[in-house]
Ligand code: NDP
């Protein structure tokens with residue numbers, strides 16, 4: 001039995017991982033589940049998978065869950081308790097799939113574990129990519145990216161000489177506002193922004209896809225995961241979401257990784273350690289339209305986001321935290337209908353450079369600096 005802990009168990013990635021596990025009964029057992037508020041779904045999952053521990057960030061959800069009186073699973077009462085059980089009893093596989101830059105310490109604990117880290121939470125690489133990769137190297141933790149583009153890049157670069165690589169392209173569908181200018185998207189509604197044409201995902205990443213900020217996070221993610229300099233990373237808009245990444249070599253030839261838009265590929269590879277023979281499908285050849293594969297450049301009017309990416313990678317310290325925290329703040333406000341779609345960009349443009357540069361020497365510095373950034377944003 002492989003022991004598994006899942007952070008973000010009630011989310012889109014968490015649920016898809018558990019669907020995969022359901023179809024591989026008897027191979028996995030469960031140590032810790034972490035979520036925030038969804039105690040009802042958590043109850044069903046605990047009944048079914050019987051983890052040793054569960055932790056809710058939301059205190060009310062935790063109290064509601066306790067009322068179910070499930071004796072086989074211990075409800076951890078504080079973040080310190082959660083950290084202590086994770087430090088004292090290691091899992092073989094950790095799935096990091098929380099949808100924001102909250103609780104990043106869990107990803108760092110998993111990266112230091114010496115086991116396997118299935119890393120969906122890209123925010124942790126945006127905020128502390130260098131530290132996470134160093135921890136994983138020092139402790140021989142294997143990281144498998146649970147992100148379609150990075151899973152593809154991992155496959156494309158396997159057994160390749162880094163010197164031969166001229167450029168790595170990540171693709172973006174363009175989201176629901178493909179071909180719209182930044183002025184045209186300014187007043188788009190929440191319903192429109194949540195209608196992703198090719199992927200079904202949680203709300204936060206769906207909005208990040210509509211703003212194209214998700215792809216900017218992914219450039220930072222690729223930089224750290226594969227040690228690729230920014231000059232060798234680029235984005236192409238590919239509306240069909242079939243090509244997930246391309247690698248161009250020094251001789252001008254290009255390899256592409258193509259599959260259906262389905263997270264089952266990285267998830268099953270992550271859990272099994274091999275490709276999943278049971279999948280054996282793709283819709284590419286099932287209709288003439290399946291072969292329509294377009295690639296166009298990243299929109300010029302969103303290039304200011306790439307300048308932020310450049311600053312994050314060059315200046316390190318708290319820059320990724322500032323990028324991620326302003327975006328988390330703005331997306332939450334948009335989801336609560338308190339700001340318009342265009343204001344997500346405005347909040348970034350107005351505030352990113354204003355937040356003072358700082359070094360983050362310890363994990364505790366991240367939480368302190370995050371609170372400072374949020375205080376600053378609330379005052380503006
Ligand atoms: P969802 O919004 O569907 O799920 C988020 C999960 O995180 C839920 O279990 C939620 O708990 C939990 N969570 C949120 N905030 C906290 C918190 N403060 N403390 C504890 N748990 C918390 O997100 P996704 O599954 O879509 O995305 C997860 C991560 O994976 C993101 O980083 C995303 O960028 C990345 N990713 C997702 C893809 C996808 O296809 N969905 C593809 C590639 C990457 P609760 O339900 O209780 O609120």
Ligand code: MG
Pocket residue numbers: 147148149218
């Ligand atoms: Mg992705």
